[in-house]
Amino acid sequence: MLNLDGSKPIYVQLAEWIETEIIDGTLSPDEKVYSQNQLAELFTINPATAGKGLTLLLEAEVIYKRRGLGMFVALNARAKLLAKRKEDTLRRLIQELLNEAALLGVDASHLLAMIEAERAQKKGE
Amino acid sequence: MTVIEFNDVTKTYGKRIVLNKMTFSIRHGVLTGIIGRNGVGKSTVMKIIAGHIQATSGDIRVFSDKPFNSLKVSANSILVDDTMSFSDKLTLKDILKEADRFYPNWDAPLAQRLFDYFSFHSDARQIDLSKGKKSTFNAIIGLASHCPLTIFDEPTTGMDTVVRKDFYRALLKDYIAHPRTILLSSHHLEEIEDLLENILLIHNKTALFHGPVTDLQEMFVSLIGKNELISTFIADIEIFSSQINGSFSEILVKNNFTPDEIKQLHTQGIQLVPVSADDAYVALTTGTKGGIDHVFNGTLVN
Amino acid sequence: MYLTEPLLTDVVKKQFLHKLKAYTGVFNSLLVMQLIGIILGFGTSSGGSSSGGTLTVNYSFLTGDVPVIFTLLWAFSMGILVTTLAYRNDAFSFVSNRLSHNISSFLFLLFASVIAGTLATLAGSIIKLISSFQSDPLFAETSGLFSSPADFFIMTSTSVLYTALFASMGYVVGSFIQRSKFVLPLLIAAIFVIPLLQLNMRGQDLIANSVAFFGTETSLLLFLLKIIVTISILFAISIGVTTKTEVRK
Numbered sequence: 001m002l003n004l005d006g007s008k009p010i011y012v013q014l015a016e017w018i019e020t021e022i023i024d025g026t027l028s029p030d031e032k033v034y035s036q037n038q039l040a041e042l043f044t045i046n047p048a049t050a051g052k053g054l055t056l057l058l059e060a061e062v063i064y065k066r067r068g069l070g071m072f073v074a075l076n077a078r079a080k081l082l083a084k085r086k087e088d089t090l091r092r093l094i095q096e097l098l099n100e101a102a103l104l105g106v107d108a109s110h111l112l113a114m115i116e117a118e119r120a121q122k123k124g125e
Numbered sequence: 126m127t128v129i130e131f132n133d134v135t136k137t138y139g140k141r142i143v144l145n146k147m148t149f150s151i152r153h154g155v156l157t158g159i160i161g162r163n164g165v166g167k168s169t170v171m172k173i174i175a176g177h178i179q180a181t182s183g184d185i186r187v188f189s190d191k192p193f194n195s196l197k198v199s200a201n202s203i204l205v206d207d208t209m210s211f212s213d214k215l216t217l218k219d220i221l222k223e224a225d226r227f228y229p230n231w232d233a234p235l236a237q238r239l240f241d242y243f244s245f246h247s248d249a250r251q252i253d254l255s256k257g258k259k260s261t262f263n264a265i266i267g268l269a270s271h272c273p274l275t276i277f278d279e280p281t282t283g284m285d286t287v288v289r290k291d292f293y294r295a296l297l298k299d300y301i302a303h304p305r306t307i308l309l310s311s312h313h314l315e316e317i318e319d320l321l322e323n324i325l326l327i328h329n330k331t332a333l334f335h336g337p338v339t340d341l342q343e344m345f346v347s348l349i350g351k352n353e354l355i356s357t358f359i360a361d362i363e364i365f366s367s368q369i370n371g372s373f374s375e376i377l378v379k380n381n382f383t384p385d386e387i388k389q390l391h392t393q394g395i396q397l398v399p400v401s402a403d404d405a406y407v408a409l410t411t412g413t414k415g416g417i418d419h420v421f422n423g424t425l426v427n
Numbered sequence: 428m429y430l431t432e433p434l435l436t437d438v439v440k441k442q443f444l445h446k447l448k449a450y451t452g453v454f455n456s457l458l459v460m461q462l463i464g465i466i467l468g469f470g471t472s473s474g475g476s477s478s479g480g481t482l483t484v485n486y487s488f489l490t491g492d493v494p495v496i497f498t499l500l501w502a503f504s505m506g507i508l509v510t511t512l513a514y515r516n517d518a519f520s521f522v523s524n525r526l527s528h529n530i531s532s533f534l535f536l537l538f539a540s541v542i543a544g545t546l547a548t549l550a551g552s553i554i555k556l557i558s559s560f561q562s563d564p565l566f567a568e569t570s571g572l573f574s575s576p577a578d579f580f581i582m583t584s585t586s587v588l589y590t591a592l593f594a595s596m597g598y599v600v601g602s603f604i605q606r607s608k609f610v611l612p613l614l615i616a617a618i619f620v621i622p623l624l625q626l627n628m629r630g631q632d633l634i635a636n637s638v639a640f641f642g643t644e645t646s647l648l649l650f651l652l653k654i655i656v657t658i659s660i661l662f663a664i665s666i667g668v669t670t671k672t673e674v675r676k
Contacts, residue, residue: 008399009339009343045319046156049319099394176524178673179673194670197430199523200438200522214450223445226441273429
């Protein structure tokens with residue numbers, strides 16, 4: 001659920017929560033997404049804030065709107081989200097790695113060598 | 126459609142100015158939080174809107190009428206606060222029946238269900254209720270009246286934590302089921318900020334901020350990083366509050382960084398964390414004094 | 428958005444019915460006042476005896492006016508009571524404006540006056556009735572309900588009208604008190620000052636004149652007219668005085 005006093009605005013958390021539902025298959029393509037009011041009730045937040053979360057997904061084309069019917073999961077939503085998460089998560093981990101390496105005085109070639117060694121060991125297992 | 130309009134509204138009590146040329150307007154169907162330090166005139170604004178008291182000068186419109194002495198405003202609005210009183214000759218049950226006669230949108234089944242849920246006794250009288258129970262009873266009337274303009278001024282005074290949570294949840298569910306203009310004041314912004322769409326922040330006798338809660342939240346950002354990193358960073362920046370936890374510092378600053386600057390901060394190992402509306406509100410109203418920690422540690426902020 | 432467009436008459440009707448339920452305490456105090464009036468009424472007989480030759484006539488006058496006097500006192504204080512802040516705040520917890528609150532309070536006072544005035548006359552009759560059992564009188568009751576219904580009707584009407592007049596006086600005094608906190612001390616001062624002033628103004632006795640204005644009227648219709656006009660003026664003043672009062676401050 002949402003971490004309401006966490007490190008991200010609620011509507012971003014809300015959008016990410018729906019993204020997770022899509023990634024883990026709870027919501028499948030062309031399935032109806034929770035309405036603004038359902039989300040508001042579910043998380044005890046203002047419907048306008050819930051609407052902002054949905055707008056984020058709409059703008060990212062993860063969901064689409066059918067007039068009078070509501071919001072639905074886009075066909076390629078899961079693939080799109082997986083790509084985005086990979087990008088985000090890996091990039092964040094690499095950044096942390098680089099920061100730590102800088103702190104410990106490990107230069108780039110040494111780091112790459114370490115990564116290669118780790119990969120080789122993993123292959124050999 | 127605009128429900129409430131304040132134009133240069135001033136209210137004085139004797140020589141004391143409570144509101145000074147306050148101007149704002151509230152759209153139909155918005156749940157707005159009226160926020161401010163104690164004694165800034167939140168209640169005054171609400172009582173003027175309800176037509177209970179009169180402004181000293183300025184123009185006020187509620188449903189396009191001047192609220193003072195307007196039957197239309199009275200019939201279409203309700204103000205729930207600690208001055209909401211009923212004759213001690215009436216039992217709680219009688220009061221609900223009377224409310225039913227006065228308010229055309231009265232939701233009797235809802236009133237009854239809430240009445241039972243909060244374990245009220247039909248034969249009790251308002252005067253016998255504890256402070257928290259009285260607040261709860263008044264809140265039931267405020268909710269069940271389904272008035273196009275519903276005003277709650279510190280409705281949770283005296284309620285315990287469980288009842289407060291129940292009330293806010295009931296308020297939100299009822300608002301979703303019956304959208305209407307709602308004003309809600311509290312000096313515990315952190316308790317209600319998720320419920321609100323807009324915030325009207327009263328400070329220095331006027332409206333300091335009026336807009337979406339998310340806009341208030343995004344006015345500021347918190348920077349967290351190692352003490353030495355933060356202290357080199359703060360030389361040329363306005364700091365609204367600061368806190369030191371061990372070797373880490375957290376400072377609250379204006380959220381006006383460019384994407385490049387954000388990237389740079391990240392590579393330096395400084396985290397950017399969104400702030401709550403409550404933190405933003407405190408920052409806006411206390412200015413750059415640096416908060417209570419500054420009193421104990423004058424080195425970080427000067 | 429659907430808005431209610433309330434009519435003044437509808438709101439007044441609702442408020443009047445509400446006040447009938449909410450102000451029942453008013454009637455409890457009425458009963459107490461009239462009981463005191465009845466008890467004190469027994470002590471007010473005056474009389475004497477006259478004898479001529481072998482015949483001695485013992486007579487005593489007994490007035491049924493004491494309960495009426497107590498009722499008037501009650502009416503005056505009720506008039507003040509319903510203008511107080513607590514009563515106004517109660518009204519503004521539901522739909523109300525100052526005019527509708529004033530009209531419905533006033534209608535309530537008139538309604539209470541009818542009950543109180545009628546009960547006061549009946550209470551007077553009770554005093555006479557009980558007294559007649561104590562002695563063995565030849566002529567007991569004048570203008571009683573059964574001995575002369577027409578007189579009784581006039582007595583009751585007069586009593587009701589006086590009650591309404593006193594309630595209205597209380598209401599206007601209460602309205603002034605609500606308007607400004609300086610009114611009450613002024614009023615108390617006036618009670619002492621006016622009689623002093625009148626000592627210096629021969630033939631200009633304000634109180635005596637106003638008492639005579641109502642008290643010496645012999646036509647019920649004219650009396651009714653005088654009362655209605657006076658009450659209307661008092662009511663209009665009350666509305667004027669309280670039209671800007673703030674509530675639930």
